[in-house]
Amino acid sequence: MKVMNVKNIKMIIEYKGTRYSGWQRQTNAPTVQGEIEKVLYKVTGQKISVNGSSRTDAGVHACGKCINFRADISIPVERLPFALNAHLPKDIAVIDAQLAHIDFHSRYHAKGKKYVYNIYNRRFPSPIHMDYCWHVAKKLDVQRMREAAQYIIGSHDFGAFKSTGASNPSDVRTVYTIEFIENDDMISMEISGKSFLYNMVRIIMGTLVDVGLGKKNPEEIKDIILSKDRKNAGKTAPANGLMLKEVYY
Amino acid sequence: MKVMNVKNIKMIIEYKGTRYSGWQRQTNAPTVQGEIEKVLYKVTGQKISVNGSSRTDAGVHACGKCINFRADISIPVERLPFALNAHLPKDIAVIDAQLAHIDFHSRYHAKGKKYVYNIYNRRFPSPIHMDYCWHVAKKLDVQRMREAAQYIIGSHDFGAFKSTGASNPSDVRTVYTIEFIENDDMISMEISGKSFLYNMVRIIMGTLVDVGLGKKNPEEIKDIILSKDRKNAGKTAPANGLMLKEVYY
Incomplete structure (x- = not known):
């Protein structure tokens, strides 16, 4: 046997x-x-x-x-x-x-995750970076994006930042940190949190880009969160800019 | 008319x-x-x-x-x-x-060029970087590579660093600068010069990797140059790690 x-x-x-x-x-x-x-x-x-x-x-x-x-x-x-x-x-x-350990489960036991979202911010697209960056042609004001990000950090009902159709028992999520790193024409947003709703990181990115372009004011983020209405947030940023960087246990 | x-x-x-x-x-x-x-x-x-x-x-x-x-x-x-x-x-x-200007010619008037060669230096290959980096699994000693690079800078007959078969009136070329930049597991060599022989940057990279792996001593570079014999230099590093970064006029 x-x-x-x-x-x-x-x-x-x-x-x-x-x-x-x-x-x-x-x-x-x-x-x-x-x-x-x-x-x-x-x-x-x-x-x-x-x-x-x-x-x-x-x-x-x-x-x-x-x-x-x-x-x-x-x-x-x-x-x-x-x-x-x-x-x-x-x-x-x-x-x-x-x-x-025999009981360890990579999803259920995750204490947090860090994603990075890359934007290539110059007039013309970059063939070198195309697979890993969202190309945004108009100049972004990263300082405004940093201000706006402060309203996202913390525990909130992020119903406005999930793809319509996705249903969860609760839309409350906790974002630990958001950091913007600039490197020549590349702007990287590092975001960490306990867990995220469906498409949440990409919708946060799309909304912060609206702020960086001057289409939204940083303080508007507060109202968008309170509204819990997907229509008030920005568009879902393209998938290719997103990378899962680390999972914490 | x-x-x-x-x-x-x-x-x-x-x-x-x-x-x-x-x-x-x-x-x-x-x-x-x-x-x-x-x-x-x-x-x-x-x-x-x-x-x-x-x-x-x-x-x-x-x-x-x-x-x-x-x-x-x-x-x-x-x-x-x-x-x-x-x-x-x-x-x-x-x-x-x-x-x-009507007489300008992008090749004949170039005063110099800068290339960057990227190496991904960790045990396992990186799918994210595979298109732009040479994967070297064994740990490189970058300080040794920097020492060796000092022998390459300057005007020399680089006959040992050109692909066999390529023939030029003269193999004397001038390398202005070589710099190594380390960023996590990525090692980038930036090299600038007036002009380069066929495959010269990739053969320099292959040779410096031999130094970084301890297979060659930094001072050996002097003798390799003097020998003008391709067999004494290292292998031609793969094409995908090489990028033409800038042309000076």
Whole structure:
């Protein structure tokens, strides 16, 4: 009789989301979860289902996403990244693997997440940065965006900042920090929080860009939040500018 | 009788070289020059031949490449980037256009060029950076690479640092500066010089990586240069890490 020895394995993955219909497994479209499970099957011979710390949308990237899975596999955990990367497409890579407590769950146990949203802010688009940045041609006033961001930090009902149709028991979320980093023509917004509503980071970005363009005043953010009405916030910024950077436990 | 009014137009272009067989027009392969001339024909109705400041190889990128062409066109020069970008593929963009003196030639009049070569230096490859970086898995000692670079700066016969087969009246070239910039796992070498031999920047990079890995001593660079023998230098670093950053006039 074979004794089962189930391990819980926690991995950090990085991917370029451009070619994928998001994270979550789908029957008829390439997804990051689908690719990883396919390769786990190839390497271990087992049908393994992986848990992701967040379900990124089509076109969204990740450089520090935590995932986990439980399985009785013989390959040593430190060899796992090499074994999986050898079969994964070049736009997905495992960059760390460790044994975790058997109860650990990458989504349920996440204490917070950090995303970065990149904007390329100059008159003409940048072919070099096109896969990872939203091109905004008109000059942004980043100082105004920083002011506006102060109203977003904290715990609020973010109903105005979620895609219509998404329903949750509560729309209250807590944003820990928002920082803007300028580097030549690139403007990066780093935002961390406990968790986010569907499309929340992209709608915050779209709204802050309206502030940076002078279409909205920084103080208006207060009223937009209070209204809980999606129509009052800005547009959903494009997926390609968004990257999941880190998950905290 | 129509009076000819030939202008000399100088443009700055940016491109992601991944999909192209280099800069120079070819009959049976997509090239950056070929795409630009095709779009110039579409926009002006004229067969225009453009001069590039350098012939980048397949897979090499550019973010500040100067090109020029002479033609009698009616479209105002300041509208040209918009008109061309509307038709160019997303991985090529015109980011500036100006009238130049009728004699100006983007290649013959270049006083110098700056290239940047990017390395991603960590154990596992980075999907996010894969198109623009050479992945070097073993830890590099950048301080050793900086020491070695001091022997390259200046005027030398760089015969050891050109691809075999390439023949020039003289292999003497002048390297102005080499700087290494470290940013997390990314190591960027910025190198400027009057002009470079075929594959010279990539062979310098390959050789300095040997120094950074401890396979060569910094002082050996002196002997490699003196030998004028390609076999003594390191391998040619991959094309995707190289970017033409700026051309000086």
